[in-house]
Amino acid sequence: MLNRRFPTFYSRPLHYEYNSPILQNINLKIKSGEKMTIVGLSGSGKSTLMKLLVNYFDVSNGEILINNLNILNISKKQLRSFINYVPQIPYTFSGTIKENLLLGNRTTITEKDIVTACKTAMIHDDIMHLPLGYDSKLDENAATFSGGQKQRLTIARALLSPAKVLIFDESTSGLDVLTEEKLIKNLMALSSKTIIFIAHRLSIARITNNITVIDNGKIIERGSHEELLKNKSLYFNLMQTQ
Template sequence: MHCVQSFFSAVFGQRLKEMVSLNYLKHVFDLPLPFFYTRKIGEITSRFADANNIIEALANTIITIFLNIWIALLVGLFLFLQNAALFIISLTIIPIYALIVIGMKDLFVVINQEVMESDAVLGSTIIESLSGIETIKSLRSEERLYEKAKKEFHSFLLKKINYDKLDYIQQSLKAVVKQVLNLIVLSVGAFLVINKSMTVGELFTFTMLLTYFMGPLESIVSLQPKLQQAKVANNRLDEVNTIQSEFAKSRRVKKTDRLDGDIVVNNLNFNYGYGARTLKNVNFRIDKGSKVAIIGMSGSGKTTLAKLLVGFLESDDKDSILINGYDINSIERNALRHHICYVSQDDFVLSETICENLVLGSGKEITLKELRSACKIADLDSYIMTLPMQYDTLLSENGGLLSGGQRQRLAIARAILSPAKVLVFDESTSNLDVLTEQKVLDRLLKLETKTIIFIAHRLNITKKMDRVIALEHGSVAEDGSPSELLAHKGLYSSFLGI
């Protein structure tokens, strides 16, 4: 019976794991970007362990209850028919078990919450430390980070031991109750044998069958700690699942071809949470096919503006950003990002081949000729062709085979291969030397069908642009062609040191 129960639990658990874990992962992928700004990666990934706790509890509960209730009912009926008095005495274990379970329920909730939160903190510290191992070694901070992880690991172990203690106390209490009940049953049974109300054989049979009656009951009661653990895990999953997907909101503009036009920003304001305003009454226009640079001091709102244009962040102001006349908040997010491609300073590289990385987000079959053409624009093709597997070369985690500049050029080539008509480069050439940057820039500016927006610190980039928008303290300080702004002798000129 135990083998059958274990088999069905494993099979049922696999089905549940696929459903719960994949649904959680899909929901996480669909969450808006601000969610990830306020959560550590370890806290998000720890929910997968929570999902496993839920699955294990559900699988065990359903199978255990389904099988054991029938066994308990059948054996119980036989025990009742054999000796009703002894059976009624045996049933007293049920309310006693229930009292033990109910009495310790809140304690299990608290300790489970502490264990899961401590595990999430520890996981976050380890992930962050390994992700930043180069910086840690550079600053000789290995010991400090180790001590931090050690402290959090000890905290996790202490909470886990507290949970094990509580579970052991509950199991011990149930064992004591069971032994006392067995003693009472044997004592009453011996009295009945002495009074010749039952034979020794009947008492022996009753006590043997009582084991088969108590076993299923114990299995059902033993589910309580796992159910409590699953309840806490479910609450932690709900903290993420109740956050609305960025694709849940109904938006009327769903076709990309309706977006091919100018970008207009009207009185745009934005602040993160309850903080001070990052952008204040921003106004400008970017014509279709134009090449524009957005410059400003650090903290002036350049990256925030870029992320608003691609829908990573969202302003509450109606019609504050219009794309071909459509309010950006009315545009379905996949359609918006099909039209506008955002390339960050540290763009992501998958542990896949160069080719697979390049076609990520292209949405169509890309020929080798198209791959090479895009990489020539990004000045990367000559390097790729020197590799043994060329475009089929497998990259390690986060593009370890490539230098910082080569990763940026791969991201630029990937953007060129995307179907986007608007390319937003946020410091995407910061790791390139001046000569390579100039070559890549000149080639990008020849893409007549693309609207290109550069978020730049290096002002040499701006000299060949159609327009320069200078931000200062979240507002547009200057807007015009490079020659106009130079003649104006304002902020742009001061940036250039003229």
């Protein structure tokens, strides 16, 4: 069984077979309950690094440890019940909103749990404006909802999961800046969750104030917003473009 603490280490390069290394000299520790943001240019390796946590593909060198247990010795089902990776493009299916929220989640979830998760994800009010509320039907593409609403729906689903670690990979990209800021602050208040944001918008990094900068597959900076601005390196340059 995995316990609730979550130290994670990465080391040595990551390769796909027959290709040059994608990630190199990565050594990263993530503590239980930590909230952090990973930033970098497109193609820098941000998503690759996080997908390794849920064993989407294997490393050719190095290891990933959870409480000193190699993830290769953990079943994917157990690992992914502990770590929930939420991609940028939300997944919905034909069924009620409630059925979409409960996809892959525990059977013991109550109505109160659902409402709490949806309020945290800032989708509850949108749902209640529909004639049938949580019993409203969605088609396969959830055409009733905008892209940002679908993202918030999948965030609520992740909050209902048993996962203690949540990875949000550009999962708020469809939101306006004000809504995104309120949502991120709601997520930051979840002391029982370890949360990792992968973001292009550096406003998220500023809120978490715990930032890892990746460039060309390497971690080149770590620190707070103010510390990284003082460095006047890649993070500083990225800030100038936003």
